Amino acid sequence: MGLPIARNLARAGLGVAAWNRTRALAEPLAADGVVVADDLAPAVRSRDALLTMLSDGDAVSAVAATALPSAADGALWIQASTLGVQDTERCQALADRHGVVFVDAPVTGTKGPAEQGELTVLASGPDEALDRCAPVFEAIGRRTVRAGPAGAGTRLKLVTNAWLVALVEGAAETLALAEGLGVDPRLFLQTVAGGPLDLPYLQQKGTMMIERSFPAQFALRLAAKDAALVVDAGRRGGRHLPVAEAIAGRLAQAAAEHGDEDMAATFLLSASEAATH
Secondary structure (H helix, E strand, O other): HHHHHHHHHHHHHOEEEEOOHHHHHHHHHHOOOOOOOOOOOHHHOOOOOOEEEEOHHHHHHHHHHHHHHHHOOOEEEEEOOOHHHHHHHHHHHHHOOOEEEEEEOEOOOOHHHHHHHOOEEEEEOOOHHHHHHHHHHHHHEEEEEEOOOOOHHHHHHHHHHHHHHHHHHHHHHHHHHHHHHHOOOOHHHHHHHHOOOOOOOHHHHHHHHHHOOOOOOOEEHHHHHHHHHHHHHHHHHHOOHHHHHHHHHHHHHHHHHHOEHHHHHHHHHHHHHHHHE
16 A cells, blocks of 8 residues: 555655665655655655554554654654554654654555555544645545544544445355355346445455455455454444454454455355355
């Protein structure tokens, strides 16, 4: 996700420096005029804004602990990774400690929308800071939802992800059932196509499941992490979410074997069980 985001920022005419924990992964950005940095601290000096897109809260906190002491006073920190409530609060505390303005702005969309600059940005933070972020959001997304004070973007992302993982796991079990009953699963997709039960995401992920081809748009291991964050958020919000808990367990189980494949590969778990019970 970070690679196409940085590329789209540069193509929008913004001056961009990129740093990755594995430098070779950022090297392709040099062709787009991005400065690929060897060291993180010098890369953030004199920058108006910092944007983090990393795998989890520990990674974000570790990178921020190195970057923020070198950031200019009043610089924006646009935190675009998907984190839990507690990790986002930890980021806010880090930003306050270093005199940086925290903008909590996770995104919805996978690899394709990121490459096309068509993410949806769930932006939260001070209104003045969000106004300053507008050129960044316009470069990476097709629309921006202003969710409220910092932290509201993360909470909205967790709500959205609750629906996302339920949809994918539901599709996996539906298509596994079709195969188990001797029904061509393509007939199910055709039956709902264009009607009130249809969704583009169902068609996309369902086709991957039927073809058993899972090039990663959103890695299963990250989907499992996000599902666990949904369950944790439910507990913090005083809500019991038994379906979300079951889905988190299923995704974690499937990720143990297929973690680097697309999240649609959770289907393989249901398909395997259908064949053996």
